[in-house]
Amino acid sequence: xxxxxxxxxxxxxxxxxxxxxxxxxxxxIGGGSxxxxxxxxxxxxxxxxxxxxxxxxxxxxxxPQCVHDGFGLYLYGESLTGPEFAHRxxxxxxxxxxxxxxxxxxxxxxxxxxxxxxxxxxxxASLGGRATLAARSVVCATGCRERTRGALQIPGGRPAxxxxxxxxxxxxxxxxxxxxxxxxxxxxxxxxxxxxxxxxLEGAEVRLVLxxxxxxxxxxxxxxxxxxxxPIRYGWGLASVHGYGQLQGVTVAPLRADGSFDLARREYVxxxxxxxxxxxxxxxxxxGSLALAPDAPGLFLCGNANVPHxxxxxxxxxxxxxxxxxxAHAAALSGKPAPALPDDLARMAGLSVREPxxxxxxxxxxxxxxxxxxxxxxxxxxxxxxxxxxxGVAGNTxxxxxxxxxxxxxxxxxxxxxxxxxxxxxxxLVPVRTERPVPRDRLFDxxxxxxxxxxxxxxxxxxxxxxxxxxxxxxxxxxxxxxRAAHGGR
Numbered sequence: 001x002x003x004x005x006x007x008x009x010x011x012x013x014x015x016x017x018x019x020x021x022x023x024x025x026x027x028x029i030g031g032g033s034x035x036x037x038x039x040x041x042x043x044x045x046x047x048x049x050x051x052x053x054x055x056x057x058x059x060x061x062x063x064p065q066c067v068h069d070g071f072g073l074y075l076y077g078e079s080l081t082g083p084e085f086a087h088r089x090x091x092x093x094x095x096x097x098x099x100x101x102x103x104x105x106x107x108x109x110x111x112x113x114x115x116x117x118x119x120x121x122x123x124x125a126s127l128g129g130r131a132t133l134a135a136r137s138v139v140c141a142t143g144c145r146e147r148t149r150g151a152l153q154i155p156g157g158r159p160a161x162x163x164x165x166x167x168x169x170x171x172x173x174x175x176x177x178x179x180x181x182x183x184x185x186x187x188x189x190x191x192x193x194x195x196x197x198x199x200x201l202e203g204a205e206v207r208l209v210l211x212x213x214x215x216x217x218x219x220x221x222x223x224x225x226x227x228x229x230x231p232i233r234y235g236w237g238l239a240s241v242h243g244y245g246q247l248q249g250v251t252v253a254p255l256r257a258d259g260s261f262d263l264a265r266r267e268y269v270x271x272x273x274x275x276x277x278x279x280x281x282x283x284x285x286x287x288g289s290l291a292l293a294p295d296a297p298g299l300f301l302c303g304n305a306n307v308p309h310x311x312x313x314x315x316x317x318x319x320x321x322x323x324x325x326x327x328a329h330a331a332a333l334s335g336k337p338a339p340a341l342p343d344d345l346a347r348m349a350g351l352s353v354r355e356p357x358x359x360x361x362x363x364x365x366x367x368x369x370x371x372x373x374x375x376x377x378x379x380x381x382x383x384x385x386x387x388x389x390x391x392g393v394a395g396n397t398x399x400x401x402x403x404x405x406x407x408x409x410x411x412x413x414x415x416x417x418x419x420x421x422x423x424x425x426x427x428x429l430v431p432v433r434t435e436r437p438v439p440r441d442r443l444f445d446x447x448x449x450x451x452x453x454x455x456x457x458x459x460x461x462x463x464x465x466x467x468x469x470x471x472x473x474x475x476x477x478x479x480x481x482x483x484r485a486a487h488g489g490r
Contacts, residue, residue, distance in 0.1 A: 018051060018099040020131040025330035026323070027120050027135040028052045029106050029286060032061020033312050034303025034319035035141035036089040041323025041349075043096035045339035048327050051133065052093070052100040053122055059093075059100060060086030061143055062166065063312070064480065065173045067431040068194055068417050070219075073379045074313040074353045081417055083431045083480040085312060087461060101126040106286045109138055109299070116333050118298050136333045137298045137326035140287060141319060144280040144304040149241075152278055156240040161247030165195045165277035173419055176428040178202055180273025184250050185209040186238050187277030190216045190310070195275055197224035201418060201447040208269055210236045210252060217310070218384070219377035223414060227440060238274075239266055247272050280308040298333075300326045313353050320349040374408050376401040413437035416446045417479070420465060425457030425482040432465060435475040445470040457484040 026042045028035045031054030042050045058064065063071070066082025073079055080088075093100070104124030111118040120133040146164040161180055163171075165187070171177045172195075181204045185192045188211025196206045209225065209232040225232050233252075239261050240251040253266040282305050290296050302322035303315040320341070327339035341349065376383040378400045385395035385405050393405045407413060415437045419429040438446060449470040459465070459482040469476040 017126055017128065018101050020127055020133055022134075023049070023117065024051050024133060024135040025049045025334065025336070026051075026137045026139060026326045027118075027133055028139045028141060028323075029109075029120070030054065030061070030141035030143060030303075030305065031056075031059040031100060031102075032141060032143050032303065033063060033085070033089060033316045034143070034305070034322075035061070035139065036086075036093050037316045037319030038139045038141055038300075038302060038323030038326065039093050039098050040089065040096060041320045041341060041345055042327045042330075042339070043093070043098050044345060045324060045327050045341050046331065046337050048330055048336065048339070050098050051135075052098060053104045053106055053120070053124075054100060054102050055105055057103050059090045059102070064431075065166075065170050067173050067419060067433075067479070068198070069415055069433060071312045074311070074351055075316060075348050079378075079415070081431060081433055081479040082312075084461070087480070089316070109140070109287050109290055112296065112298050116298070135298070136330035137300065139300045139302060139319075139322055139326050140284065140305050141301075141303045141322075142283045142286060142305045144282045144308055146276070147279045147281060149274075149276050152276070154238055154241060156242060157244050159241065159243035159245060159247040161243070161272050162241060162274045162276065165191045165275045168195055168273070168275050169198070172198055172202060173431065174427070174429060176419075176421065178204060180247075180271070181205060182207055182271045183273045183275060184238075184252075184269055184271045185275045185277060187211060187275075187279075188213070188216050188232065188234065189277055189279070190220050192216070192275065192277030193220040193224040195277065196230050197228060198418075199275075200228050200230065201443065203447075203451070204273075206230050207271055208233065208252065210238060212237060212255060218375045218382040222375050223377050227414065227443075237261065239263065241274060242268075247274060250274060280304065282306065282308065298326075298329055300329075311353065317349055317351065317353055320345055324349070372409070374405045376404050378404050412440040414440050414443060416443055416450075418447060418450050420450050420476070420478075421454045422459060422482045423454055423456050424485055425459070426485050427482050430455070430459045430478050430482045431480040432476050433479050434469065434472070435464075435477050438472045438474050442470060442472055446472065446476075450476070457482050 025048035028039045031052050039052050042048050063082035063086035069079045069081050071080045071085040107121040117134045118138045123130045146166050149162050168179050171179050183199050183206045185196050193216045211234050237255050239253045242249045249270040253261040300322045302318045309315045371386045371388050374385045383396050383401045387393050387405045393402045396402050417433040420432050422430050455465050459478050461481050463478045464475045466476040
């Protein structure tokens with residue numbers, strides 16, 4: 001199955017051919033949020049020749065498969081889904097006229113040579129085959145990869161049904177395949193919690209989430225675990241997997257202080273899919289020996305290729321700053337004018353994007369009698385508030401927190417995000433969300449209605465697909481696009 005571009009159009013090999021002759025001011029490796037932001041910063045800050053190299057057939061990195069909301073809260077002041085956030089930057093880079101070489105594999109980066117230029121060895125139809133690109137600056141925005149079961153050295157066989165949380169996310173949100181109906185999630189970080197909720201809404205039973213410690217944001221614990229009564233155990237790990245052709249179950253056990261398992265208290269959990277969500281590793285292999293010397297003149301790292309971040313806003317902000325620095329280096333070598341970011345990008349780059357403080361550890365401590373502890377899920381800050389029966393709210397850092405607390409006491413609501421099947425399109429699913437939050441106890445009704453719904457291509461972003469989904473009185477809108485298939489689809 002071919003993967004979709006962020007805006008729903010798949011490129012053929014002949015499309016997007018780029019001119020590789022001459023010298024580029026900046027070559028950006030990676031077309032995710034960091035790479036797109038870096039490319040926009042370079043293109044809009046001066047007369048610099050820029051190129052984006054992307055190994056997939058689409059731009060946006062991992063964002064097109066992240067159908068949940070929570071992106072852009074700092075940079076845009078609104079809660080966007082992954083496809084919506086990606087679409088804004090894809091369209092911006094496209095409007096800047098930056099050439100993008102899709103399905104391009106970078107083999108190595110070498111230099112700088114005596115001429116001060118770096119050489120990027122890349123391969124792809126959009127490059128006319130194999131090409132060596134000369135660049136004054138190279139921005140490595142290659143993101144990161146997930147740690148696999150093999151990297152964790154978990155004992156047991158090698159049955160089908162053990163996959164990373166990101167792979168499961170792609171299967172569910174893009175490929176329209178549920179990897180199993182009885183799941184265990186290893187890892188209590190944000191992607192593990194998010195996929196526990198997504199699997200649950202798609203009809204699977206998440207039997208257990210395991211985590212050595214509470215690493216995810218409180219807002220994700222509330223919206224993904226607590227809202228759905230999903231069992232979670234901190235201080236427990238996976239001792240073994242069982243099964244040959246297909247995963248049959250896992251053995252779990254508590255961890256001692258020295259990291260070993262207390263097997264006397266082990267338990268067996270029957271499941272047919274295990275999602276591994278145990279951390280991210282920056283991908284820098286394309287840099288070769290330069291990966292050990294990231295301060296090489298003209299070489300810049302940004303986003304998750306530099307260090308894994310909690311928020312896409314942080315990744316994008318780092319891409320903007322790195323793009324400006326790469327442009328400045330190229331300008332110094334070429335004698336071109338110094339870069340000057342446009343006002344809106346300069347504002348984004350200068351925003352104070354704080355590290356989220358809402359962790360599960362913030363929930364410790366007793367609550368006074370007559371009070372209720374509420375964690376705000378409006379933004380990543382995750383303010384831990386206390387609300388009294390008389391309507392008083394304390395602990396919020398903005399008016400939105402107080403409003404959320406009062407709504408949570410009266411009638412809790414949540415934004416639904418998911419996917420809907422598409423007939424006759426280049427892709428089988430299109431991401432969706434409700435136009436506004438729906439009552440929390442209606443989320444399963446909305447999810448079931450979405451699974452029954454089938455829309456016809458083409459689908460446009462923001463298009464209302466159902467004016468009243470599951471009789472909630474709330475419209476269902478598309479957060480991505482899907483073009484009509486060339487031959488009518490399957």
